[in-house]
Amino acid sequence: MEVPNTQENMSKCICGRCPSYIQGDTGAFCMTGASDKGPSQKGCFCDDCEIWSEFSLSGEGYYCINGKAS
Template sequence: MEVPNTQENMSKCICNTCPTFIEGDKGFFCSLDRSDKQIVKKGCMCADCAIWAQYELKGGYFCAEGKAD
């Protein structure tokens, strides 16, 4: 399911607690699309995120794979 780009949704993103997250990156990748940075997968926290449950997302690593659809 697409995740609407709202301030409320963005505020629930937990990407900045994730080992894969690069300091200073935009986060909220399930809505904003993949990172511009070279992502090295070290684990993904998305399945623990309220947005992931609310929008019935599948998988994770939206920073590497692109936004949810």
Template sequence: MRYTSMANEENFRNATFEEKYRMFMGADIRPSDVKRNAEQAASMCLCVKCPSYAGTDETGLVFCTIGKSTKIQENKGYLCPSCAISRTMSLRWDAYCIKGDAASLSDLAGK
């Protein structure tokens, strides 16, 4: 996603997760953008270094996006709050590997 002005960057920086989600998942998003965004998220992901991930034979990443793990069952601590994805996307939850993806935990879920 390209920003044409500092105002747009400032708006993005101050936006909630729900607002950012709508920006990234809007109707006009191209499949190539979805793929690029997923690759970028995977490169920033800390899941593989997480205490809850270690020793579980899990191979998935970016649980904040894909949702719960089928292999991670025990809370051994989380790195979610220190992850660049959390900061970039204004995520306010943790333990996505056990609780589910950010969209399902957010106001987008219609709770």
């Protein structure tokens, strides 16, 4: 499911705690699209995020690499 890019949804993002996250990056990649900083897969915390269950997301996560949820 697409996740609306709202301030409320962005505030729930836990990308900042994830080992794949690059400091200073934007986060909320399921809403905004892939990172342009070239992150690599070191684990993804998306399935622990409130947004994951709220918008019935599924799959491997890694929106920072794969792009927006659809």
